[in-house]
Amino acid sequence: MTATVLLLDPRWPTLIPLHLAGRIGGTVEFTLEVPVAVRWALDTTEGDGHWLITTDEAHARRLEQGGATVERAASLADPVYQATSTMHAARRRGEWEQAMTHKSLLPYLREEAEEVAEAIQSGSLDDELKQELADLLLQVLFHAELAAERGAFDFADVADAFVQKMRRRAPYLFDGSEGLVDKQTQDRLWAEGKARER
Incomplete structure (x- = not known):
């Protein structure tokens, strides 16, 4: 049986694509770098699929060239x-x-x-x-x-x-306020921030 490969984002390897979470089952294997938390969350014998979970894009690409289906975390397209x-x-x-x-x-x-x-x-x-x-x-x-x-x-x-x-x-960009900030206020805040950095 050909495996389906789930390629996780190495930046956030614990983020499992929600649309796949219910489909992953059967024989589930993991490459070594996949965190234990993912193994615990997805290590299920229910179902008849064969899955490989990895963050190794080169490995996933080789398997895809060999006929495997590869499901990629959407964040990889960032x-x-x-x-x-x-x-x-x-x-x-x-x-x-x-x-x-x-x-x-x-x-x-x-x-x-x-x-x-x-x-x-x-x-x-x-x-x-x-x-x-x-x-x-x-x-x-x-x-x-x-x-x-x-x-x-x-x-x-x-x-x-x-x-x-x-x-x-x-700081007005981060305080939850809205609306236009006048140039005089911007200049003052910029100068104050720059002075604190020195």
């Missing part, structure tokens, strides 16, 4: 996850990417930032600006991946640093 996964793979598999450092990437970072500025100044169409911003995002992803390799921080930490900065400098 563009941010796809972007960070793509950068991780590029760094692991590309010779050029492996040779790069923060310093050797500086000319590319400057070039991409300038191209975004040029696209804005020229009044480019949205698609061109989107592509230039994607090139700049690649630089952010690359630097975050390099930092992650040395255990310093990763892209999620960069995103969190942005949110924390906004909490300090624009």
Whole structure:
């Protein structure tokens, strides 16, 4: 019998797609990295299916090529996850990417930032600006991946640093209030938040 593979999101491996929870049964196997809590929740002998639960996308892809049906957690389609996964793979598999450092990437970072500025100044169409911003995002992803390799921080930490900065400098975005905040208040709160950071 061909197994159905449930590919969980490695970021949140305990989140089981609700539409599948009642279908999983019979012979249920797990790859080693799947948390014990998932094993307890899904280890059932009821039913006649054959399931493999994993977070290993490469393993799931190989099984799919061999004829298995793969059910994927919807969160795996998240563009941010796809972007960070793509950068991780590029760094692991590309010779050029492996040779790069923060310093050797500086000319590319400057070039991409300038191209975004040029696209804005020229009044480019949205698609061109989107592509230039994607090139700049690649630089952010690359630097975050390099930092992650040395255990310093990763892209999620960069995103969190942005949110924390906004909490300090624009607290009205997080206090449950609504409505327009005047520029004078924004400037004052921004300056106060920045002063507290020093």
